Amino acid sequence: MAVFMLLFLLLVSAVSGDEDAFIGVNIGTDISDMPSPTEVVALLKAQSIRYVRLYDADRAMLLALANTGIHVTVSVPNDQLLGIGQSNATAANWVARNIVSHVPATNITAIAVGSEVLNALPNAGPILVSALKFIHSALVASNLDSQIKVSTPHSSSIILDSFPPSQAFFNRSWDPVMVPLLKFLQSTGSYLMLNVYPYYDYIQSNGKIPLDYALFRPLPPNKEAVDANTLLHYTNVFDAVVDAAYFAMSYLNFTNIPIVVTESGWPSKGDSSEPDAIVDNANTYNSNLIKHVLNKTGTPKHPRIAVSTYIYELYNEDLRTGPDSEKNWGLFDANGIPVYTMHLTDAGTVFANDTTNQTFCVAKRGADPKMLQAALDWACGPGKVDCSPLLQGHPCYEPDNVVSHSTYAFNAYYQQMSKSPGTCDFKGVASITTTDPSHGSCRFPGSFGKNGTLFNGTSLAPSLNDTNSGCPPQYHGRSGSFTTSVIIFALLLGAVFL
Numbered sequence: 001m002a003v004f005m006l007l008f009l010l011l012v013s014a015v016s017g018d019e020d021a022f023i024g025v026n027i028g029t030d031i032s033d034m035p036s037p038t039e040v041v042a043l044l045k046a047q048s049i050r051y052v053r054l055y056d057a058d059r060a061m062l063l064a065l066a067n068t069g070i071h072v073t074v075s076v077p078n079d080q081l082l083g084i085g086q087s088n089a090t091a092a093n094w095v096a097r098n099i100v101s102h103v104p105a106t107n108i109t110a111i112a113v114g115s116e117v118l119n120a121l122p123n124a125g126p127i128l129v130s131a132l133k134f135i136h137s138a139l140v141a142s143n144l145d146s147q148i149k150v151s152t153p154h155s156s157s158i159i160l161d162s163f164p165p166s167q168a169f170f171n172r173s174w175d176p177v178m179v180p181l182l183k184f185l186q187s188t189g190s191y192l193m194l195n196v197y198p199y200y201d202y203i204q205s206n207g208k209i210p211l212d213y214a215l216f217r218p219l220p221p222n223k224e225a226v227d228a229n230t231l232l233h234y235t236n237v238f239d240a241v242v243d244a245a246y247f248a249m250s251y252l253n254f255t256n257i258p259i260v261v262t263e264s265g266w267p268s269k270g271d272s273s274e275p276d277a278i279v280d281n282a283n284t285y286n287s288n289l290i291k292h293v294l295n296k297t298g299t300p301k302h303p304r305i306a307v308s309t310y311i312y313e314l315y316n317e318d319l320r321t322g323p324d325s326e327k328n329w330g331l332f333d334a335n336g337i338p339v340y341t342m343h344l345t346d347a348g349t350v351f352a353n354d355t356t357n358q359t360f361c362v363a364k365r366g367a368d369p370k371m372l373q374a375a376l377d378w379a380c381g382p383g384k385v386d387c388s389p390l391l392q393g394h395p396c397y398e399p400d401n402v403v404s405h406s407t408y409a410f411n412a413y414y415q416q417m418s419k420s421p422g423t424c425d426f427k428g429v430a431s432i433t434t435t436d437p438s439h440g441s442c443r444f445p446g447s448f449g450k451n452g453t454l455f456n457g458t459s460l461a462p463s464l465n466d467t468n469s470g471c472p473p474q475y476h477g478r479s480g481s482f483t484t485s486v487i488i489f490a491l492l493l494g495a496v497f498l
Ligand SMILES: *[C@@H]1O[C@H](CO)[C@@H](O)[C@H](O)[C@H]1NC(C)=O
Pocket: 088, 092, 134, 137, 138, 141
């Protein structure tokens, strides 16, 4: 045991912990009504989201992110990987076009080369490290290598026997890739990118993993899993998987490479075969994950070492194929309306506030006044809205113009219809917002009397004409495969309690 403890202490000192942990968000674009880059950036700002990962290097998005202070991880999509891994010149061109032309205005801090390549595109395994090296040497040539890290996100399913974490190792078939990869990460001061999905671990364990473990809910001490080799206690699946990755690296003698979790989340909705994909679980997981990361708790193996994490994902992606859960990992819908309100009291400065879930219906900016008048007449007539507050001398008379009056009437109708879908349209001249339009003594129906909602919604209201960011669909198929170890982890739960 003394040997283990000594080894443990040595390992703890090996990964440095001088950087603060951050929470970022992945931005997938498989959305039929994809918000424009300007709208995306407005949402990020309103939510105080300071770190994002893109699944490509979309030019319009990178331009919109310029001079915002937002840190950006860009990606080489899997379909460009073979070209880049086989040609130094192709890699150099990619960097010139997608990186050099955007920095320093856009603060690109990392390049994710491919996505879960060993699972999604195993044929590219042999050229993966070349691709990273070529990209890196192009950065060196532009003197950008110290500020931009190069790495490649892995599925946690390449870690085998991950419980107990101390016995975890990478699938040995991939040693010819992992060993040079880890050498590269070490020599360039980069980090291991890992996707961690306790949701899949949980559902594929057939009930062996308790839901509370997956959701970071507190457990009685006698229910915590204990690694018999290290005597470390595990209270959640996320930490167990991250520690398994540290141990898998140290098994290959790499003890000083930090980990950044490039994807983690929980779906808020699923089909009938996915009963755990519900708002409550998604909210609990993401709220607890954010608190866990920002508290800098670290993991049992490396306490207080930051494991910065990108939440999967910003928007629900309605165009993704597969089970319903695939379309429902987002924190927001395409209009920027939160899918749920996270419980983040005291969590610091990400996600502007955990206050209310208010939405309002307002007249669209620039809408034709004649159409607004017609819609106003309809709402106050056949629509059965009580429009008396709009009469002269009543609280909502001022300002006396059609935009202001129709906004009042549209919203009253929308609230009286319980905000059901389609009730804030009025032939296209109305849109939903989270900004309370109440003013002075004019309280709008649905207002709880608070000013601050989740974000400043005005700028995020659906735009008059469909915007198309021109982003190609991303290639970030999550394998859905789960960490083999976690099954063993679950089996051990019954056996290894202290
Ligand atoms: C790749 O190109 C860079 C210049 O762009 C050069 O410095 C480097 O040596 C090249 N590497 C290989 C492996 O050819």
